[in-house]
Amino acid sequence: MTASPAATAMDAATSAEADATAQNDNPMVGGAPMFADRDIVTNAATSQDHTTLVAAVQAAGLVDTLKGPGPFTVFAPTNAAFEKLPTGAVDGLLKPEMKADLTKVLTYHVVPGNVDAATLVQQIQAGGGTAKLTTVEGAELTAQLDGETVTLTDAKGDVARVTTADVRQSNGVIHVIDTVLMP
Secondary structure, three states: OOHHHHHHHHHHHHHHHHHHHHHHHHOOOOOEOOOOOOOHHHHOOHHHHHHHHHHHHHHHOOHHHHHHHOEEEEEEOOHHHHHHHOOHHHHEEEEEEEHHHHHHHHHOOOEOOOOOOHHHHHHHHHHOOOEEEOOOOOOOOEEEEEEOEEEEEEOOOEEEEEEEEEEEOOOOOEEEOOOOOOO
């Protein structure tokens, strides 16, 4: 038994609507839709705001890791965040001989597990106003609330603000941040 053309068209329309509904639960990032059924690297590569981050992930050889099963929580600095670094810092980190340093910086932006905004806020509240997050790099980030905005303080005392939270991925979650964190 085969479906009629009208039924097939309805199934396709229903499927497209379901995809759109699932997509609407995820924020757009860098002018691009973020699909919860795609991995971190695949989604980040479509964001016009994350071209520097994607280039850095490629230069560090972390693409396969961040396409892996995870789950990972990635605090993803925007291009504007990278532009705040001292002149020449990004170009320097992208040189092949700086791969170890670049890897250290990038893995400092990754926390094992799937830590969504609600979980992070609960951790901050349970910690009396702060939560310590151990990164894949091994050092800690300190999460706090500034009003309703989650902030992250790095080892050097610099503060990043989460500008877009809960960008769901097939292998974790991305939170967009406005400052590059340094271990």
